[in-house]
Amino acid sequence: MLKNGKLASCVIRQIFSVKLIPTCRYISIEKNDKKNDKKNDKKIDINDQNNKSNINLNDLKIGKHFREMFHDGEERNFESHPFNRRFAYSKKSLFPIEPRNLRTLGLNRQRKKKRGRGDKCPGKGIRDKHKHRKSGKPNSRTFESGRTPLYRRLPKWPEAWLSRQKKQYEFLNLSKLRYFIEKGRLDTRFPITQRHLYDSKCVRVKNGVKLFNINDYPFPYKINIEVANADQSSIDTIKKVGGSITIIYMERVNLRAHIKPYKFEILPKTARPNLDAIHFLEKMRSRGCIVKYIKPLWLIEEEKRIINELTEIEECSKLSNNEYSFENKDSGKEDEQERRERLLQKYRLQNTKMSEDN
Incomplete structure (x- = not known):
């Protein structure tokens, strides 16, 4: 007890740099004599013992939080800062009673015990069982009291299924295209592809743009x-101002x-169109569009056969009318592509006339 008081007084002197702090404590010792009822108080002065005992500086290093070596090399007592939470002393208890320390409601509540109720109707009646059955609702409009319903008796209509298999194009109005051009979202100096329309958020492209x-x-x-x-209408409007519309066949x-x-990682090869797609693309070519697609082998062979037949017919007609000349044979090689297109167009016109007559 005395030793602790002695050390505390030394620490207080060093902290507050006070030479002498009155720390007089008196201990009264009572001696009771049964014979003589006299009380003798013996008082012991502690100050005298403190002054006599020379305390070394090493004794002051009683803890890390009191004696520290600072950055400048000086060794002195550590003074706690009031804003340092590590050395701030509070009057709160170790575990204060606060809302954040309380347990949440419902942790200790007694939960309802789940009980088994059998496999038929779990305590809720037969109506509730029919209400939640998987086979169907009891009051559905298609229910015919156990008989095969009408929608199952009738055969399926194939055209309805085929209509759903057709490509549903994403429609783009010419006025919306003009609006995006005027806003600067599309550049008219370069060809506008479906990717440009998608990147500019002009239209959502899933199956193609119409x-x-x-x-x-x-x-x-x-x-x-x-x-x-x-x-x-859009083809004529764009061609009127000198533009062009290109129809490109692309699979999904x-x-x-x-x-x-x-x-x-590797771009897929371009798919060849089927017979229906070729009919559609050639119809768009006749309307005034530029058509791009990879021709299948059977179409290439068929075109060769048609061109050979038509050239033979023309040569025979020239020979019969004495219009055939052996001069300028090289000129025919130069205009071979034009002759090919002319013959194919002639063949298409013949087929269209035959179909109209029929």
């Missing part, structure tokens, strides 16, 4: 646009690779 025009809306910009389909995978090429 361009259409309503009431011959004026379109003053000369553009070269590539789409999957277009109507006659090719179209996805065209719009998002970063998702493919």
Whole structure:
């Protein structure tokens, strides 16, 4: 007890740099004599013992929080800062009673015990069982009291299924295209592809873009646009100002690779169209569009056969009319592509006339 008081007084002197602090404590010792009822108080002065005992500086190093070596090399007592939470003393208890320390409600509540109720109707009646059955609702409109319903008796209509298999194009109005050009989202100096339309958020491309025009809306910009389909009004409007519409055949995978090429390590090959797609593309060519697709082998062979037949017919007609000349044979080689296109167009016109007559 005395030793602790002695050390505390030394620490207080060093902290507050006071030479002498009155720390007089008196201990009274009472001696009771049964014979003589006299009380003798013996008082012991502690100050005298403190002054006599010379305390070394090493005795002051009683803890890390009191004696520290600072950055300048000086060794002195550590004074706690009031804003340092580590050495701030609070009057709160070790575990204060606060809302954050209380347990949440409902932890100690007694939960309802789950009881088994059998396999028929678990204590809720037969009506509740029929209400939640999997086979169907008791009051459904198609229910015919156990008989085969009408929608199952009738045969399926194949045209309904076939209509759902057709490509549903994403429609793009010519007025919306003009709005995006005027806002600067599309550049008319370069060809506008379906990827440009998708990146500019002009239209969502899933199966292809179909361009259409309503009431011959004026379109003053000369553009070269590539789409999957277009109507006659938009074709005439764009060609009137000197532009062009290109119809490109793209399958689902090719179209996805065209719009998002970063998702493919190796770009897929362009697919060849089937017979129905070729009929559609050639119909768009006759309307005035530029058509691009890879011709299948059977179409290439068929065109060769048609061209050979038509050239033979023309030569025979020239020989019969004495119009055939052996001069300028090289001129025919130069215009071979034009002759080929002319003969194919002639063949198409013949077929269209025959179909109209029938």
